[in-house]
Amino acid sequence: MAVRVGFIGTGGIAGAHRRALAQIANAQMVAFCDTDETRAQTAAAEHGGQAYTDYRAMLSDAALDAVYICLPPFAHGEYEDAVIDAGLPFFIEKPIDIDLARAERTAARVAERGLITGVGYHWRHMDCVDWLQQEIGGAPIGLALGYWLGGTPGVWWWRKWETSGGQMVEQTTHVIDLARYFLGEVKSVYASYAYYRMAEKMEGLDVSDAGTATLTFASGAVAQISTSCALERAGQVGLELHYGGSVATIDGNSATIRGGAYDEPARRENQTNPTVVEDQFFIDAVDGSGSPELIRSPYADALKSLRVSLAMNDSARTGAVIEL
Numbered sequence: 001m002a003v004r005v006g007f008i009g010t011g012g013i014a015g016a017h018r019r020a021l022a023q024i025a026n027a028q029m030v031a032f033c034d035t036d037e038t039r040a041q042t043a044a045a046e047h048g049g050q051a052y053t054d055y056r057a058m059l060s061d062a063a064l065d066a067v068y069i070c071l072p073p074f075a076h077g078e079y080e081d082a083v084i085d086a087g088l089p090f091f092i093e094k095p096i097d098i099d100l101a102r103a104e105r106t107a108a109r110v111a112e113r114g115l116i117t118g119v120g121y122h123w124r125h126m127d128c129v130d131w132l133q134q135e136i137g138g139a140p141i142g143l144a145l146g147y148w149l150g151g152t153p154g155v156w157w158w159r160k161w162e163t164s165g166g167q168m169v170e171q172t173t174h175v176i177d178l179a180r181y182f183l184g185e186v187k188s189v190y191a192s193y194a195y196y197r198m199a200e201k202m203e204g205l206d207v208s209d210a211g212t213a214t215l216t217f218a219s220g221a222v223a224q225i226s227t228s229c230a231l232e233r234a235g236q237v238g239l240e241l242h243y244g245g246s247v248a249t250i251d252g253n254s255a256t257i258r259g260g261a262y263d264e265p266a267r268r269e270n271q272t273n274p275t276v277v278e279d280q281f282f283i284d285a286v287d288g289s290g291s292p293e294l295i296r297s298p299y300a301d302a303l304k305s306l307r308v309s310l311a312m313n314d315s316a317r318t319g320a321v322i323e324l
Helices: 014-021 037-047 055-061 078-085 100-113 127-136 173-183 274-287 299-318
Strands: 003-008 027-033 050-052 066-069 090-092 117-119 141-149 186-194 210-217 222-228 236-243 246-250 254-259 262-269
Touching (some): 003 014, 003 055, 003 274, 014 037, 014 274, 027 037, 027 055, 037 050, 066 274, 078 090, 078 100, 100 299, 117 274, 127 236, 127 246, 127 254, 127 262, 141 173, 173 222, 173 299
Parallel strands (some): 003 027, 003 066
Antiparallel strands (some): 186 210, 210 222, 236 246, 254 262
């Protein structure tokens, strides 16, 4: 029997997961809930199933096996509580929240119920990342340089601290999480943010235009992660890892290693869609055909990435080094 999946939130990133789940044989999308009824109906018409505007009715009536929670950063808490109360495994998009205490409470409830969870840090599931891990082997990584540099998304909630958490929390979290995946846990954070043009260009915007943070890891490694939403017709997203005389660069589609033992650059492009891979692992864990251990970003681990990004905000606000 296919895993019966319901969606809470059908806009934006939910579309990527719907397209991925449509390729997964043991997944069946049966319910779509959104405050925008037309959007829910459109998703239901595209994939089959029932449209809802009340998530409680969906959880009560749709006989679900799992739920995808695809909501803006500010809209968390009650939905997770309801899904946990229903005893349902859930996949949630990053960032998992912008309220650390609320996310920690959710994590505790998930652990208490023993629920299967997954979080949309899909970079962990890129096959070029698998290749790079094999190439690095046990060599220590001493330095990482990460960046998410681009423009300002058009959605209203992204432009406000209170609804998005800012760019480090909402976008650059992918780079932060991948740095953790390679280098381990972060011990301390120091950050500084800049405001220089976007508030004059976009009404109601109060998030920073740019920022940079220094991270010290428990391993002794250090990282510099920078972000900007002030660019126009330009941008760069990626993570560099310095190890053993070589530098490896990861972007959204490939990984490249230069220097050290490599006479010529070595490059590996993704051959698979990492969203399909992460969704397949989650669905397989739910139906028992796969192990939950294959899910590379369960809720409890994603909480650690949230702590780092929120610590960056705290450091930029206070000017202090934040110990984690």
